[in-house]
Each structure stands twice: as C-alpha cells, then as structure tokens.
Amino acid sequence: MDVNHQIVESEDPKSGEETNVPPPFATASLSLSLSTILPSHFFVQPKTPPSFSSLPKVKIPTQASSLAHLSLSTASSPSPSKLSFKSTISANPLHNPLSLGPHRPLDPSNGAVIRRASIVWFRNDLRVHDNECLNSAHNESMSVLPVYCFDPRDYGKSSSGFDKTGPYRATFLIESVSNLRKNLQARGSDLVVRIGKPETVLVELAKTIGADAVYAHREVSHDEVKAEERIEAAMKEENVELKYFWGSTLYHVDDLPFKLEDMPTNYGGFREKVHKLEIRKTIEALDQLKGIPSRGDVEPGDIPSLMDLGLNPSATMSQDGKSAANSSMVGGETEALQRLRKFAAECEAQPHKGFKDGKQDSIYGANFSCKISPWLAMGCLSPRTMFDELKKTASRMVSASSSQNNGGSGVSNNGTNWLMFELLWRDFFRFITKKYSSAKKQLEGAPATACTGALA
Structure with missing residues (x-):
C-alpha cells in the first residue's frame, strides 16, 4: 500500500x-x-x-x-472511490496462528466446519459402537479428547441414609470405564479420567487444549438434566459450543410422531403411536480415531478404586476374601457384545420360547431375562445394536420356519419377539421420564411410571 x-x-x-x-x-x-x-x-x-x-x-x-500491520480507518478521503474489502481468508485453520483460546466456529450448524479440538464427554454411553457423539466429534474435529468424570455428587449417602452408588454398581462402572479406555486406545485415542464435577473438569480441559466444542449424549433423569444445565452455563462463559446427541433408546426422540410434552402417559397409547416407526440404523465403530490434542499435554489420569470414590471394598467381599458378586458380571462393551451374541445364539437354538396365544411364556424360570440390562444401563451396549443382532437372529429363524412350514411366518413364536416388547417398554419409561424431568418443571404430576428402572 x-x-x-x-x-x-x-x-x-x-x-x-x-x-x-x-x-x-x-x-x-x-x-x-x-x-x-x-x-x-x-x-x-x-x-x-x-x-x-x-x-x-x-x-x-x-x-x-x-507490511505486517497496516492500519485502515474510515477517515474521510478526497478520492471519490472508497477502498473497501472484507476478508475471511484462512481456509485451513492450521494456517491461522491467532485465536489460541476457545472460540465458536463461524457456523456451528454446518457439519463441514472443522474444529481445531473437541471434547467428547462420556456419560451413560460407555461404548465405541453405535456412538453418534464420538463419531460426529471425529468427523468434525482435527483432534478429539475423550473424557469421563467420576462426579463426587454421585457418591456418598443420600438424604435417606443410603449409598447413592453402591459398591457393586461402582465396581461395574469402574470396569466399564476401564474397558472403554482400552477400546479407545486400540483405535489410536485414549480416555482422560478425572474425579471431579464435570462443569469444573470440562472447563479446565477446554481451556488447556483450546477446545471449540464439547460433544455429549443427553440423559433423562432430573439430576442428569441439572448437570447438563450447569455444563451449559459454564461453557457459555467460555464461548465453547455444547453439542448434544440422543442415543439411549431404540427409537430416536426426534423421530417420535408427537412432541415429548404430548407423549401418552400410558404404555398402550405410546405403543400404538410408535409401532410403525422405522428404527434408525446403527453406527459402525470407527477403526481409527483422531488422536488427542497435543496442546496442553493432558495426562490421561488413573481410573479410581472404590476407596478413591469413598466406598468400602470389603462390602463386595465374602468371608473368604473373595468377591461376593457374580464374577461373570464384568462391566464393559467387550463383555456386553459377547453376551449379546451368546443370547442371540441361545434364542436361535430354542425358537419356541416367546409369545404363545398372546401370553409370554419365557420370563419365568432360570432364564427369565436376557441378563443384559446392566450393560444397557451403563450404555456399554445400545438398544439399536441389540435390536440389530436380534433381528438377524429372527430373520434366520423365520427363514428356517418358512422352509419347514411351507411359507408360515414363524414370527409370533420366535424366541426374540418377547424381548422386542421389553425394549419398547424401556423406551416408554425413558421418554416419560424425560417428559417430566425437565429442570424447569415440577415433578408433581409425574405418573408413578416415570422412572428409568425398566429392564430389557
């Protein structure tokens, strides 16, 4: 110039x-x-x-x-033509040495926007299969930092004097988090583990790595919704985007044929409205994930023990010093997938269990359930993954039945049909809980069925 x-x-x-x-x-x-x-x-x-x-x-x-810094102002000029241009050059974020702190992308709704660094906040979704949150962060970021927080507020005694989280559940959770770390490491990533309040831990990590966004799955209970509100307030102050996903039910909340506030409060009405809905396809696990951000040199941290969480390890031990819990109840996605395949194989081998004359005949006795509920509750396994595996089994069973019965459907008597109804019940409980658990609404008036304790 x-x-x-x-x-x-x-x-x-x-x-x-x-x-x-x-x-x-x-x-x-x-x-x-x-x-x-x-x-x-x-x-x-x-x-x-x-x-x-x-x-x-x-x-x-x-x-x-x-020419490193030129100064242009709008001072009056005697020239009739004004020099005016606006530049948004920086096609590659790596070429921009500025903005080292967290910032929002120009268009957060545009999936093509590549973020410099993102955080994936794991909650009740301790898996790499069918995890839209993890896959989206991978596709939209140059580096991804997976994080799990052991929130101290989830432990200790409740107002009634009971453990908020018992030693058996805590043990199962620790095993699930440990398995998630192994699965992430096998894909070129890692899991950062901290004991602390998520709204504090995530903000500190976002500042350290210069994160543009935090990816997380929404939850349904009152305490979990309150936790989301605290995270939203903290991230808003740091100008970091918070992106939510839905992945805890068989049917996606966005696919429901009604608004959540208009959801039927009885199972029959809910089932009638959703039985024709199409279930979304599962999301394949990525073979390779983006590496963790190099900036900040974040330490992964140790996975806590029961004592670290304020729990007594001896409570899970029998008099001979061995674990009193069922040793086969090992937490984690790897165990969950193995159990699912085993259960599907058993259903295929015993095709006559299920519904007969409109009555369920397989929920009693030693094998009264699929025994996969703990892994579903922790999100080590998604309902859609379970549905896909059972659908494959049912298809093989229907095909075999058709060949034997000259075209009979074989659907009503297959060994997996009853479980599909149980998954639908689980959806009903989670959606009705979400309906009444908004932090802005009073819980009075919520029906007695508003709980998340339904087992598949």
Whole structure:
C-alpha cells in the first residue's frame, strides 16, 4: 500500500510549525501476511494524485515498512472511490496462528466446519459402537479428547441414609470405564479420567487444549438434566459450543410422531403411536480415531478404586476374601457384545420360547431375562445394536420356519419377539421420564411410571 496512507506531517511555510495533513486514503489493520493472499497489484506503488503532488516530505513510521500491520480507518478521503474489502481468508485453520483460546466456529450448524479440538464427554454411553457423539466429534474435529468424570455428587449417602452408588454398581462402572479406555486406545485415542464435577473438569480441559466444542449424549433423569444445565452455563462463559446427541433408546426422540410434552402417559397409547416407526440404523465403530490434542499435554489420569470414590471394598467381599458378586458380571462393551451374541445364539437354538396365544411364556424360570440390562444401563451396549443382532437372529429363524412350514411366518413364536416388547417398554419409561424431568418443571404430576428402572 502507499506509504502516504500514514499520517503526513508538514511544515507551514508561514508559521514554521509542523501541522498534520489529513490522510488522502483510508488506513487499514490486517493481522495477516498480505503477500500470500492478495494479488500482486495491491503492492504496486500507486501514483500520487496531482492534488497532493506538492505535499511536503513524509515521515514514515517504522512499522509500515514491514507490511505486517497496516492500519485502515474510515477517515474521510478526497478520492471519490472508497477502498473497501472484507476478508475471511484462512481456509485451513492450521494456517491461522491467532485465536489460541476457545472460540465458536463461524457456523456451528454446518457439519463441514472443522474444529481445531473437541471434547467428547462420556456419560451413560460407555461404548465405541453405535456412538453418534464420538463419531460426529471425529468427523468434525482435527483432534478429539475423550473424557469421563467420576462426579463426587454421585457418591456418598443420600438424604435417606443410603449409598447413592453402591459398591457393586461402582465396581461395574469402574470396569466399564476401564474397558472403554482400552477400546479407545486400540483405535489410536485414549480416555482422560478425572474425579471431579464435570462443569469444573470440562472447563479446565477446554481451556488447556483450546477446545471449540464439547460433544455429549443427553440423559433423562432430573439430576442428569441439572448437570447438563450447569455444563451449559459454564461453557457459555467460555464461548465453547455444547453439542448434544440422543442415543439411549431404540427409537430416536426426534423421530417420535408427537412432541415429548404430548407423549401418552400410558404404555398402550405410546405403543400404538410408535409401532410403525422405522428404527434408525446403527453406527459402525470407527477403526481409527483422531488422536488427542497435543496442546496442553493432558495426562490421561488413573481410573479410581472404590476407596478413591469413598466406598468400602470389603462390602463386595465374602468371608473368604473373595468377591461376593457374580464374577461373570464384568462391566464393559467387550463383555456386553459377547453376551449379546451368546443370547442371540441361545434364542436361535430354542425358537419356541416367546409369545404363545398372546401370553409370554419365557420370563419365568432360570432364564427369565436376557441378563443384559446392566450393560444397557451403563450404555456399554445400545438398544439399536441389540435390536440389530436380534433381528438377524429372527430373520434366520423365520427363514428356517418358512422352509419347514411351507411359507408360515414363524414370527409370533420366535424366541426374540418377547424381548422386542421389553425394549419398547424401556423406551416408554425413558421418554416419560424425560417428559417430566425437565429442570424447569415440577415433578408433581409425574405418573408413578416415570422412572428409568425398566429392564430389557
């Protein structure tokens, strides 16, 4: 640009004093390397207009010679044509050395926006299969930091004097988190584990790595909704986007044929409205995940023990010092998938269990359930993954039945049909809980069925 764009100082021939002459053009300030992004004619020295040919000598500030910082203002110019341009150059975020702190993308709704770094906040979704939250963060970010927080508020005694989280459930959770870390490490990532309030831990990590967004699955209970509100308030102050997903039910909340506040409060009405809905396809687990951010050098942290959580390990031990819990109840996605395949194989081998004459005959006895509920509750397994596996089994059973019965459907008697009704019941309980658990609503008036304790 013309060096005359700077303030011109001249001497009045009559007074002998120095006076300031208004600049002939507007001045600019760009924190960019102009030579790499502007056409060459922007750097050609323009000819001095005739009206300023008689101006005295100009004193040029040393900063102007580097072209690193030019200053443009909207000061009046005698030229009839105004120089005005707006630049959003920086096609590759790696080329932009500025904005080291967290910031929101230009268009958060645009999936094509590539974020510098994102955080995936794991909650009751301790899996890599059918995890839209994890996959979206991977696709939209250059680096991803998976995080799990052991919230101290989930432990200790309740107002009634009972453990908020018992030692058996805590043990199962610790095993599930440990397995999630292994599965992430096998895909080139890792899991950061902390004991602390999520609204504090996540904000600190976001500042450390310069995160643009936090990805998380929504939950349904009152305490979990309150936790989401605290996270939203904390991230808003740091200008970090919070992206929510839904992945805890068979039917997606966005696919329901009614608004959640208009949901039927009885199971029959709910089932009638959703029985024709299409179930979304499961999301395949990625073979390779984006690495964790290099900035900040975040330590993964140790997975806590029961004592670290304020629980007594001896409560899970029998008198001989061995675990009193069923040793086969091992938490984690790996165990969940193995159990699901085993259960599906058993159903295929015993096709006559299920519904007969409208009555369920397989919920009593030693094998009264699929025994996969704990893994569903922790999110080690998604309902859609379970549905897909059972659907494959049912298809094989129907095919075999059709060949034997000359075209009979075989659907009503297959060994998995009853379980599909149980998954639908589970959906009903979670949706009705979500309906009445908004932090802005009073829980009075919620029906007795508003709980998440339904087992598949």
